[in-house]
Amino acid sequence: MTTVAAYAAPAAKAPLERTTIERRPVGEQDVLIEIKFAGICHSDIHQAREGWGEAIFPMVPGHEIAGVVTEVGSGVTKFAVGDRVGVGCMVDSCRECDNCRAGLEQYCVKGMTGTYNAVGRDGEPTYGGYSTHIVVDEAYTVRIPEGLALDEAAPLLCAGITTYSPLRHWNVGPGKKVAILGMGGLGHMGVKIAHALGAEVTVLSQSLRKKDDGLKLGADHYYATSDPKTFDELRGTFDVILSTVSAPLDLDRFLSLLRADGAFVNVGAPEEPVSLNLFSVIAGRKTLAGSSIGGIRETQEMLDFCAEHGFGAEIELISAAEINEAYERVLASDVRYRFVIDAATI
Secondary structure, three states, X not given: OEEEEEEEEOOOOOOOEEEEEEEOOOOOOEEEEEEEEEEOOHHHHHHHOOOOOOOOOOEOOOOOEEEEEEEEOOOOOOOOOOOEEEEOOEEEOOOOOHHHHOOOHHXXXXXXXXXXXXXOOOOXXXXXXXXXXXXXXXXXXXXXXXXXXXXXXXXXXXXXXXXXXXXXXXXXXXXXXXXXXOOOHHHHHHHHHHHHOOOEEEEEEOOOOOHHHHHHHOOOEEEEOOOHHHHHHOOOOEEEEEEOXXXXXXXXXXXXXXXXXXXXXXXXXOOOOOOOOOHHHHXXXXXXXXXXXXXXXXXXXXXXXXXXXXXXXXXXXXXXXXXXXXXXXXXXXXXXXXXXXXXXXX
């Protein structure tokens, strides 16, 4: 075991504080990663405050991890000391079910092992990226291409893959009209990726406050959902709407914006249930869907895609001492567009 510094929530809704945690010894298939940067995801706040149900404490959040390999196990073949690597939202899965074998480890039938707030196959709780080092099986580690700065790459390990995976699955590309609902940490990556895929991109946001940013990042159009005229003007427009918001929505209104056979895909996860009039999907053979992250293979594909197109996340770099303030600013939508912790300050 190795003792490393970390920031943890000692209990639900408690401020995060500096502490130490134990990392397991480097096993045969493991890599030891010196974490350079860790993104702050809204998921971290949901879980640290038990918004999604009972959680494990103390909790070290963080599943947007970028760093450098400092040690490899004797059986490791994918990585060498000095490699730039990333770790996303999962660190293990059963590896045997149909989904795992198909490269869809995120949908493991037995449940994937989360990077934090989970129990590993060794029976020990997992601790995430708000720490100086992490030990991860090489099979759940990805390579960060040289074209991506590590700080801008960190949020791609959740925000990037969470938007890339559904955009690819629903065949977003040239000739398709896609709306990105919400212009935050997830949404801004959705805009960049959908634009790079060649789609006609519209941002649907509460207000026009971030319109200039949206257009700069690749949106062709930008509408305020607070304006009732938006729903009249855009009725029956989109092939795909990707919802990145974690607040409950009037789904019937948004489903009206889809073309026949269109899909409304949720990647934001509200803490409260939402309701739906089924005629909203029956009329137009529409799909109401959800999507999680991507598998390891697709996460690597996403990183390579972002490097090829020359973009990472739009970030605000902070010190570890600013984590609690950053949480409040995320809740107030006061970040453009992802906080990233400099792990050297932990």
